[in-house]
Amino acid sequence: MPGAARTAPADPPTATPGVTPSVPAPRVLWARGDSGPAVRELQARLRQVAWLAVGPTGSYDGPTEQAVKGFQGKRGLPRTGATDAVTWQRLVAMTRPPGRGELYPRAGRPAAAADPRCMTGRVLCISKTSRTLRWMVGGRTLSTMAVRFGAQYTPTREGVFTVYWKSRHHVSTLYHSPMPYAMFFSGGQAVHYSYDFAARGYAGGSHGCVNVRDETAIARLFAQVRIGDKVVVSW
Known part of the structure; x- marks a missing residue:
């Protein structure tokens, strides 16, 4: 405050032989409940x-605390689960400023009525x-998730297909891009998780694959889908 008297800094503490002086803990910026x-x-x-598969929600909850603990432990920091200044600085150095699509992901649209070809068997009904994308078994919808498709010159094929290959940690040999939880159904086209979709939303597009935005949802789906399950892609 202008004109306020300033207190002279205190003399540094005298070191005691054989005793390591304590180091102040980094200031906590955010913690569970914030x-x-x-x-x-x-x-x-x-x-x-x-380190975090869902959100953002804006609430420092249990999954966020566990994610921070994992990040801290991987980098040799105290696993407190609270975000202190040191943790935040390390995270900022490794990441980019998130766009609006990352901060406020849009909710998926309501699912359209299931195509009649999806009403029997085990089907990825897209x-x-x-x-x-609906995951359907015996005509019953078990889960629904938002997806996007190929761009203008690389459209996602329509029709009835089958899952012929699953690859959990797949990387495209053509585009050298990650395709986690890939379930191939037509040549090089697959249903898979997309980091770009999660970050940019519908502003982007694929090279023909069906991109899934929710990593947690597709991880569960990947565990349930079998080779030979039907895939229906329709308008």
């Missing part, structure tokens, strides 16, 4: 380095109309 835009950015950055 909320707000800063927490949302923290969560978005944790997603960028694959609608280009509503940009959704």
